[in-house]
Amino acid sequence: MSNDEPGSSSEAPDPTAILSVRDLTVDFPTDDGVVQAVRGVSWDVHEGEVLAIAGESGSGKSVSVLAAMGLLPPNARVSGSISHRGQELLGMPEKQLEQLRGSAMSMVFQDPMTSLNPVMSVGEQIAEGVRVHQKLKRQESIRRAAELLDLVGIADSTRRVDSYPHELSGGMRQRAMIAMAIANDPDVLIADEPTTALDVTIQAQILDVLERARQAVDSALILITHDLGVVARTAHRLFVMYAGRTAETGLIDDVFEHPTHPYTAGLLAAIPRLDTPRGRRLIPIEGSPPSMLSPPPGCAFTPRCPRATDICPQNPPPPLTLISPPSQHAACHHPLIHPRTDSPSQQTPGEAPDA
Numbered sequence: 001m002s003n004d005e006p007g008s009s010s011e012a013p014d015p016t017a018i019l020s021v022r023d024l025t026v027d028f029p030t031d032d033g034v035v036q037a038v039r040g041v042s043w044d045v046h047e048g049e050v051l052a053i054a055g056e057s058g059s060g061k062s063v064s065v066l067a068a069m070g071l072l073p074p075n076a077r078v079s080g081s082i083s084h085r086g087q088e089l090l091g092m093p094e095k096q097l098e099q100l101r102g103s104a105m106s107m108v109f110q111d112p113m114t115s116l117n118p119v120m121s122v123g124e125q126i127a128e129g130v131r132v133h134q135k136l137k138r139q140e141s142i143r144r145a146a147e148l149l150d151l152v153g154i155a156d157s158t159r160r161v162d163s164y165p166h167e168l169s170g171g172m173r174q175r176a177m178i179a180m181a182i183a184n185d186p187d188v189l190i191a192d193e194p195t196t197a198l199d200v201t202i203q204a205q206i207l208d209v210l211e212r213a214r215q216a217v218d219s220a221l222i223l224i225t226h227d228l229g230v231v232a233r234t235a236h237r238l239f240v241m242y243a244g245r246t247a248e249t250g251l252i253d254d255v256f257e258h259p260t261h262p263y264t265a266g267l268l269a270a271i272p273r274l275d276t277p278r279g280r281r282l283i284p285i286e287g288s289p290p291s292m293l294s295p296p297p298g299c300a301f302t303p304r305c306p307r308a309t310d311i312c313p314q315n316p317p318p319p320l321t322l323i324s325p326p327s328q329h330a331a332c333h334h335p336l337i338h339p340r341t342d343s344p345s346q347q348t349p350g351e352a353p354d355a
């Protein structure tokens with residue numbers, strides 16, 4: 001298969017990608033059975049690119065990136081391939097992974113309090129992170145911390161370096177986390193629901209800060225979210241997960257314009273938009289995702305899907321297939337095929353989008 005067809009499990013890692021994930025599977029054996037958290041996903045993120053990974057809670061977004069960071073609990077069973085600039089990360093010795101974490105790859109979590117040390121000033125924490133990976137004197141590293149706090153919009157940064165995490169607001173703490181994440185000039189930054197725990201009024205600011213930080217170090221960004229509204233402005237490409245599998249991938253503008261997977265269409269219909277007439281209710285997708293302890297044998301979206309037919313509960317979704325050129329791939333028995341003015345032949349009889 002060609003490189004134009006992301007997600008095919010037979011494909012080799014993309015040598016031009018910074019992070020290339022192939023056929024990643026993650027299981028967790030538990031007392032109740034095996035949780036099949038991630039079931040064969042593949043994606044790439046390239047230099048300077050913003051890749052959004054979206055899907056409802058429990059779809060396997062965090063587990064996929066934690067696998068890339070080598071941060072899964074020891075009982076996790078991981079297979080497939082995750083390569084960073086051509087170097088395989090699965091099975092890499094912990095010492096070597098530690099070197100990569102915090103320098104080449106770094107991560108911002110939903111709740112900064114879980115990653116910040118409560119008894120150390122934020123400046124000292126950033127400075128310490130800098131000194132672990134760079135040969136800087138203490139004074140220089142503190143100065144660097146202040147510069148980074150300045151960059152993420154923390155005013156009066158030379159004084160703020162001495163603040164403890166509890167002295168900062170939630171938004172300020174997330175800014176400090178972003179400063180820490182870029183301190184060692186990573187080439188891929190991973191932000192897992194970075195605005196979910198924050199007040200809606202500051203979510204947009206934090207997304208702007210993240211983008212500013214990304215540009216400052218010229219890294220790629222993987223932005224994870226359950227809310228497609230969050231990624232519209234920031235992301236270049238979108239990767240939609242459902243029940244541990246890929247539902248759809250494509251350039252963000254293409255997917256937003258005409259989603260090809262019914263699940264993506266459902267997610268998009270639930271985003272508040274400026275042009276939504278007042279009083280018109282947004283339609284969330286009814287029902288909820290399946291338990292990953294015993295996911296159904298066919299397409300897991302079937303019970304919630306307006307396009308499902310008899311084959312859907314019986315057969316797993318087909319491999320990701322190019323549905324709408326140039327960028328959109330979906331794994332669906334009945335994708336939405338949109339008539340395009342530039343390529344009318346794309347429309348298959350009986351598969352026209354629902355009105």
Ligand SMILES: Nc1ncnc2c1ncn2[C@@H]1O[C@H](COP(=O)(O)OP(=O)(O)O)[C@@H](O)[C@H]1O
Binds near residue numbers: 030064
């Ligand atoms: N350590 C673990 N042990 C067992 N199950 C887990 C563990 N971590 C995650 N899971 C399960 O894996 C699935 C995917 O989780 P996750 O990747 O966190 O979802 P999300 O898309 O919300 O980030 C969920 O069903 C979750 O309950």
Ligand SMILES: [Mg+2]
Binds near residue numbers: 061
């Ligand atoms: Mg998560």
